[in-house]
Amino acid sequence: MPELPDVEGFRRILAEHATGRRIQAVTVEDPGVLRDTNPPALDGATRGRMFAHPDRRGKWLMAPLRTPGQRHRSRDPTVIFHFGMTGGLVWTGRIHDEPRHRDDRVVFCFAEGELRYRDLRKLHGIRLVQADDALAPLLSRLGPDAWTVTAEDFDQALAGLRRQLKPALMDQAVLAGLGNLLVDEILWRARLQPRRSTSDLTGADRHRLYRQMRNVLRQSIDRGRVPGYARWLTGWRDDEDAPCPRCGTPLRRSRVGGRTTVWCPHCQPE
DNA sequence: GTGAATGTTCATTC
DNA sequence: GGAATGAACATTCA
Incomplete structure (x- = not known):
């Protein structure tokens, strides 16, 4: 949980x-x-x-x-x-x-x-x-807290990394607080493919990522958990062959960074 | 019996 | 040195 x-x-x-x-x-x-x-x-x-x-x-x-x-x-x-x-x-x-x-x-x-x-x-x-x-x-081994980090420090935390996006965001030494569900949700909203490299993000990508992280965290903290709303990716991640709640394309799942990962191949292209 | 589950840490290998 | 991978930890459930 x-x-x-x-x-x-x-x-x-x-x-x-x-x-x-x-x-x-x-x-x-x-x-x-x-x-x-x-x-x-x-x-x-x-x-x-x-x-x-x-x-x-x-x-x-x-x-x-x-x-x-x-x-x-x-x-x-x-x-x-x-x-x-x-x-x-x-x-x-x-x-x-x-x-x-x-x-x-x-x-x-x-x-x-x-x-x-x-x-x-x-x-x-x-x-x-x-x-x-x-x-x-x-x-001392923890990065900045994902809820209180500023946009500037968020950029700073990702700067210099050449890693797959999802494992980087889940690494508590980079950013503290995000787990498997949250990262999938945030990447889906920011329209970023989980295997994209941190090193090829544009400033606009990072800005969307930060904004969606804030958005997802705020609503999740209000609920005391990551909500399984039907309009959220998380509401569908356990269903085989579930459609993307935004565009209807069948969601895809595989392992990224050793964890089960769900994303939309249309909204989050390579 | 097998594999996976919202996490972290350690060892190994590239 | 950094990044990726797999195993380990303990327990239940599909």
Whole structure:
């Protein structure tokens, strides 16, 4: 599920329900999702503390902790979430109303309810850093965030690359936040073939690409996911022999950059 | 049984 | 060194 819009939705869930509330306990149902940490360390860092304002960069969610009654200090720990392909955050109301889901791996318990890290495939998970200065090394490998990047910095991120367009846009070190569905959607709208080289884009191509990226991200963030609208490519990508929702030409699919890729041969010529 | 699934990382090869 | 490819991770579903 998670691309940038999904993670932004999880950030809002955390901000709305968990921020400012005291963490009473942490239950680790499956330690397999803890990366570079362990249940006692997570418990020690979170119990009795509260989440401060959560931040997002690409598909990474950072939830700094602070001690109730005190300001955030640089030595406070931060919980870092990555949701892989199947993860998410779920807020339940009252504990007794909501039985545990099979895929609830880590549960943060509050007086008002529970914040649950739910994940089927466990491709990624939860990290813990003990101070602010440990965050930078984790995030240093990420390019600018796809939602907040300026047009100038977007051009800058692509400058000098000689790569296929789709793998370049999905590379989190180039631009952070776009995944398989979003990139197909954006390229379809910008009328750019996924295998086109970044090096032969004109200024007008890059401008269309940036505008359509903003457009797709805005609508997706509003929905908290990439919508499957009938007028979007994404609404049809799972149908064999589906027509292009814009021109009716049968969509084509193959693998680009190791990922299933759907495009319209008429709207997105070579 | 096989392949694919909205992700990332590592090794290998060009 | 950069870019492309394939495998690995874990799990379910068609």
